[in-house]
Amino acid sequence: MRSFSGRQVLSDISLTVPQGHITCLLGPSGCGKSTLLRLIAGVDRPDGGRIELNGEPIADDGIFVQPENRHIGFMFQDYALFPHLSVRDNLAFGLKHLDRAARAQRIDEIAGRIGITALLPRFPHSLSGGEQQRVALARALAPQPGILLMDEPFSNLDRGLRERVRRDTTELLHQLGTTAIIVTHDPEEALAIGDMIVLMRDGKIEQQGTPFDIYDRPRSAYAAEFMGPCNRLVGIWRHGEIETPIGRFAGTLDLPEGSPALACIRPQALSVEADGAGISARIVSKTFIGESEQIEVSVHPLFKPLRMHSHERIPMGVGEKVSLRLNGAQIHIFEDGALPLAASEGVRAGPPRS
Structure with missing residues (x-):
């Protein structure tokens, strides 16, 4: 001490x-x-x-x-x-x-x-x-x-x-x-x-x-976000999964049904392709940083864009509609409130759609 x-x-x-x-x-x-x-x-x-x-x-x-x-x-x-x-x-x-x-x-x-x-x-x-x-x-x-x-x-x-x-x-x-x-x-x-x-x-x-x-395997949202950028989505915990506006993701939390939970989604867990099957989204910005592109996409009803990194050149431009996909490999689930919102640069979501 x-x-x-x-x-x-x-x-x-x-x-x-x-x-x-x-x-x-x-x-x-x-x-x-x-x-x-x-x-x-x-x-x-x-x-x-x-x-x-x-x-x-x-x-x-x-x-x-x-x-x-x-x-x-x-x-x-x-x-x-x-x-x-x-x-x-x-x-x-x-x-x-x-x-x-x-x-x-x-x-x-x-x-x-x-x-x-x-x-x-x-x-x-x-x-x-x-x-x-x-x-x-x-x-x-x-x-x-x-x-x-x-x-x-x-x-x-x-x-x-x-x-x-x-x-x-x-x-x-x-x-x-x-x-x-x-x-x-x-x-x-x-x-x-x-x-x-x-x-x-x-x-x-x-x-x-x-x-x-x-x-x-971060044990807290603080650890997940400190070790690298994350998109933060607040959702509802049901049947061993968190329900968010962009999908359901399994976790190992011990929470009462209906409790708020938090998904920290790393940018590399996201990818986009031409508009079609998948989650409807729109590219709002593209930043070329040499070895990769940083892309922000808006998805209804999220309040802020999702950030993704791509090592491949994405032909779609700013303003175009795309389909968003998640690979699930870099999604970490925690209790909501594990990190104060003021410390985050991520995403706050509305309630899941039925």
């Missing part, structure tokens, strides 16, 4: 990080993920609870192991390289316990693994963003920590560079068998690099599991 000025920032956190894997703490700003990282690192103290490393307590009642004695590496969002030290001396900073020969050997070894040997004589101000990121990673890994903590390590990089550095970093951590916890607010990034994802909300864990668990 952790509170600031009487406000509970973390509560009811129960988490086991698998050894040799990458765990992503995911969530919006202010959800507590960076605070949790700081508690693990020891740069902040919990108000209650217990933190263990390899089965030994490092924070508990009457126990608090100082950060320098936890054998934990920490890579900051801004990299925090010492500007007055060369890259070699930055890497040497955490190796003062080694003699000179062992220190030099370790620096050369980690620099070679990360591919920064040519940068060792240079100073941080002369490095690009990607080079600074790799130096910061090397400095964090040089002492061979038992666990590596990384706070938004790729957020300062441009998109193309970020994807390449992220891929290289992930491959290196897996090659080294490093146990890592990475904080990110980007669900796409978490899905790409995490062996396990811990989705946080308001200081608590909303859901944790593999990327496939979180994306394919």
Whole structure:
């Protein structure tokens, strides 16, 4: 647990990080993920609870192991390289316990693994963003920590560079068998690099599991919508299905008959074809985004258009009537009210037609 000025920032956190894997703490700003990282690192103290490393307590009642004695590496969002030290001396900073020969050997070894040997004589101000990121990673890994903590390590990089550095970093951590916890607010990034994802909300864990668990089997509308865009349709729960204006969809809810329920429909669950059989709809917008088209279609009696993604070129233009089809693969059913409407960009529907 952790509170600031009487406000509970973390509560009811129960988490086991698998050894040799990458765990992503995911969530919006202010959800507590960076605070949790700081508690693990020891740069902040919990108000209650217990933190263990390899089965030994490092924070508990009457126990608090100082950060320098936890054998934990920490890579900051801004990299925090010492500007007055060369890259070699930055890497040497955490190796003062080694003699000179062992220190030099370790620096050369980690620099070679990360591919920064040519940068060792240079100073941080002369490095690009990607080079600074790799130096910061090397400095964090040089002492061979038992666990590596990384706070938004790729957020300062441009998109193309970020994807390449992220891929290289992930491959290196897996090659080294490093146990890592990475904080990110980007669900796409978490899905790409995490062996396990811990989705946080308001200081608590909303859901944790593999990327496939979180994306394919979300346990709440919050989880479904955070991991990717959804169309939201409110309907009525009857006979194990939700009835909506565009069809009935089976679920596993334990709700009284006639209760309101919520269907979260991913854009890729929708497709359109020439007007004919299917649900009558009309294209209201088409946006070309390179690898796919984002299309919005209006369907009576929905108050807002449905959004779909297509990797095929749709010949029908804006204003044309089409038939809407659903593949059913990416439709998630929840109790209505699982997520406040103010947090949604989806669809509110009228009552089902008889």
